Amino acid sequence: xxxxxxxxxxxxxxxxxxVIHADDVIAVDPEALKTATREHLxxxxxxxxxxxxxxxxRQTGTATDFGHEYLVFERVR
Numbered sequence: 001x002x003x004x005x006x007x008x009x010x011x012x013x014x015x016x017x018x019v020i021h022a023d024d025v026i027a028v029d030p031e032a033l034k035t036a037t038r039e040h041l042x043x044x045x046x047x048x049x050x051x052x053x054x055x056x057x058r059q060t061g062t063a064t065d066f067g068h069e070y071l072v073f074e075r076v077r
Contacts, residue, residue, distance in 0.1 A: 004063055004072050009049055016051040027063050027070035047073055 005023025012018070017040075033041065040048055049055035057073035064070070 004070065007049055007055070017049065019050045019055045022049060022055050022075070024075045025060075026057065026073050026075075027065070028073055030069070030071055033071070046076065 002023075002025050004025050004027035007022035007026045008020040009022075010018045010020055028047070033047075036047075039051070042048060045058060047057040047059070049057070056076045058076050059071055060074045061072045062069055063072050
């Protein structure tokens with residue numbers, strides 16, 4: 001598995017979310033998921049970054065960086 005990367009999204013006033021950049025494998029801070037809305041976290045365990053649903057990720061593990069643990073997600077195509 002490649003090193004986890006990052007994702008950058010833009011939220012618009014109308015509520016839509018657009019992905020500006022997203023690697024195929026991303027590391028996500030667990031605290032960020034606590035505030036994620038239901039539109040981003042699905043019941044099947046996938047994380048959806050954009051309103052269109054083209055950037056779907058499934059958790060594949062964890063990673064530690066400087067003593068902080070992150071959740072690792074891999075893009076589902």
